[in-house]
Amino acid sequence: MNSKTKHIIGYTVTAVAAIGIGSAAASGGSGNTVTGATPAVTQTVAGDEGTPAATVTVTPPAETVTPPAETVTVTATPTAAGGGSANAGATIPGDGTYEVGVDVQPGRYTSTTPDSGNCYWARLKSADGFDGIIANNNSSGQSVVVIKASDKFFESSGCNDWTAR
Incomplete structure (x- = not known):
C-alpha cells in the first residue's frame, strides 16, 4: 500500500x-x-x-x-406524642378565615378573654355559609378550639390571637 x-x-x-x-x-x-x-x-x-x-x-x-438522578425534597409535618399540638406556640390572628393545612395547622388552640367583649369562632367543612359550619361558639371569656385535619377552614371574629397548646 x-x-x-x-x-x-x-x-x-x-x-x-x-x-x-x-x-x-x-x-x-x-x-x-x-x-x-x-x-x-x-x-x-x-x-x-x-x-x-x-x-x-x-x-x-x-x-x-446515564443522567444524574432527580432530587426530591420532602417536607414532613411532625405530630406530637401524647395528644399535644405539634405546632405548640404557633399563633392565628384573631380575625379572619384560614384554610386548614395551608394557613393554620390542626391542633388545640386557646384565645384569651376578648378585648372586643365577644369572640366568635367556627370550624368549617366549606365556605358555604351556615351549611359549612361543623362547630362554632360565641364567648366573652377564654375560648378553646380543637381544629381537626378534616376541617377545611377555621373562622375567627372579635377574638384575641389564638395560640397552639
Whole structure:
C-alpha cells in the first residue's frame, strides 16, 4: 500500500471515530439512559497502479449515557406524642378565615378573654355559609378550639390571637 492509500484510510478512520465520539457527547443531555452501538462504517479505497484496493471497517464502541438522578425534597409535618399540638406556640390572628393545612395547622388552640367583649369562632367543612359550619361558639371569656385535619377552614371574629397548646 503506498503512502497516498494509507493517508486516505487514515482520514476515514479518524472521521468515523469522530462521529462516534460526537454522538456520545450529544446524547448526554437527553434526560434518558441511552445504550447502544453506533453502526459500523466500511470504506473501500482504490489502490494505485500495482496496489490492490483496501477495505477498512470501523465499529465505534457501544455507548452508555446515564443522567444524574432527580432530587426530591420532602417536607414532613411532625405530630406530637401524647395528644399535644405539634405546632405548640404557633399563633392565628384573631380575625379572619384560614384554610386548614395551608394557613393554620390542626391542633388545640386557646384565645384569651376578648378585648372586643365577644369572640366568635367556627370550624368549617366549606365556605358555604351556615351549611359549612361543623362547630362554632360565641364567648366573652377564654375560648378553646380543637381544629381537626378534616376541617377545611377555621373562622375567627372579635377574638384575641389564638395560640397552639
